[in-house]
Amino acid sequence: MNGLNEKHKPPRDQAAIWVEDLTVAYQDKPVLWDVDLAIPKGVLMAIVGPNGAGKTTMIKAMLGLVDPVAGRVEVFGKPFREQRRLLGYVPQRTSVDWDFPTNVLDVVMMGRYGTLGWFRRPGKAEREKAMHALEKVAMDPYADRQISQLSGGQQQRVFLARALAQEAEVYLMDEPFQGVDATTERAIVDLLRELRKQGRTVVVVHHDLQTVPDYFDWVFLLNVRRIACGPVETFFTEENLRLAYGGRVAILGERKPIADDAKSL
């Protein structure tokens, strides 16, 4: 299986993100174990795996938000610390306090803070970029809205707009489809496709297995260890899903009894 994987691995300096031997542990418990991953430039990739598989941790490790015990992460051939400008981040919506006293435009402008650096304050240029990003997610009429008054789908759009305002090359998104309405889901999918068309690389933690082949062209199956990674048509297979989910999965709508020996792998 690994041999097949190797074929789809882009050379190190051409990968948008290159992860080698990554091991992350909270206290003594390893959450990611010796993970290798090479994400080619320009793909729309889903990270798929059961709850607690380490998907969020994987995203955080790629952004330098958790310190790995071992291994390293490179972005376009350089350590991520030198490449922060190239990474856009959409955290899980529930990771922030939406009662924070601020409005929509202000949150989106935070996407520009990295380019501004310390001390410099956002001005007219940042405001314009933020408004433009809001238009992309059809949230511009809400620019002055207090963030506590947004619905779940609107909150998610605001987070996407903030990432767009970062004008990144690689976008890392943690469950952007979580708890959004059908309209927002459609809007997010369109946005992801547009980003891909512009040659950006998009990595999305995704929960809904049914929609993976429809929305994504690349898939990374993860459960503490790397299960498989590559084009959806080749690697999004029942067998790999069984390996990732440990035999308790209803795949693509059809519910099949799954052989016990899948677990022992």
Added chain:
Amino acid sequence: MQPQVEIQLIAAVVAVACALPGVFLVLRRMAMMSDAISHAILFGIVVAFLVVESLGSPFLVFGAALTGVLTVSMVEGLFKTRLVKEDAAIGLVFPVLFSIGVILISRFAGNVHLDIDAVLLGELAFAPFDRLMFNNHDLGPKALWVMGGILLLNIILIVLFFKELKLASFDEGLASALGFSPALIHYGLMSQVSLTAVGAFDAVGSILVVALMIGPPTSAYLLTDRLSRMLSISAAIGVISAVSGYWLAHWWDVNIAGSIATMIGLIFFLIYLFAPRRGVVALLRRRNYQRWHFAESMLAVHLLTHLGQPEEARECHRDEVHKHLNWQENHAKRVVRRALQDGYVHLDKDILRLTAIGKKLAGKAVVE
């Protein structure tokens, strides 16, 4: 200046100096940390005092502030082991440091100006007697200079790092991903809180430090949706509490710091009740309005359903409609009265008929 005026001025300056960093403590859900810091610094103050043997020295202020930062890192270190929860870690660390401070005072510093009463409630009334002298010129109370300096520093830091503080308080993950070290910002803020607590401690004691850091920002939070306004409203509430607390103490002849803390509590309570959008009264009103609005919508939908139908005279009769809606008769009467007042319906020989806006109301209710 009159001592009276000086006391009020000191109280107001202390209030604003505490309220500003307090805003970020409240937003970062770290209110309890101000409690820990303001008590634990006693240890630092006493130790520094025993070393330099003077209460006014800047060495003492910075030395003691260091204890505050130490407290924070001890709490976090303990919490990180995952063997204790964060609130328990706070409850473990600061009483230990505080009581060591108390023991040191009674053992070694009992005969000086550091006594246990002053530790909790400060000695605002005596603050004007400790003057800053320069070449035999009286420059005013020392406490005013110390706290004025700290206030100025707090304002400068918050203005300078407004964007960083906002980002790190709202979304630590993004702050880190963008290269702003949240740990640096966190410890910067904690140093600021510690320094402010040490400065304010001598004048107002540790209880009032906590009240001033948490009370005004919590009140301001109920009044505004903007961070910058939350800062200025907190400062204003701090000043109002300080001055009104002073006069309360004056009239009742009681401890000034205690009165100021009481005023902070009172102001919070009033705002909690009467804040325009988030207050309890506004909330109840809104709920009441929604209840009636919903009932009126139901009535309107009912009338629309039978509009122009043969049964209309029966279904929409003012004295019959409650049966068909399955409502209490009294309730139905009140709803009809309101609907008439609001212009949703009019009476046509005791038959309820929808007006144009009534039809709109029914239409909207159906769509939703």
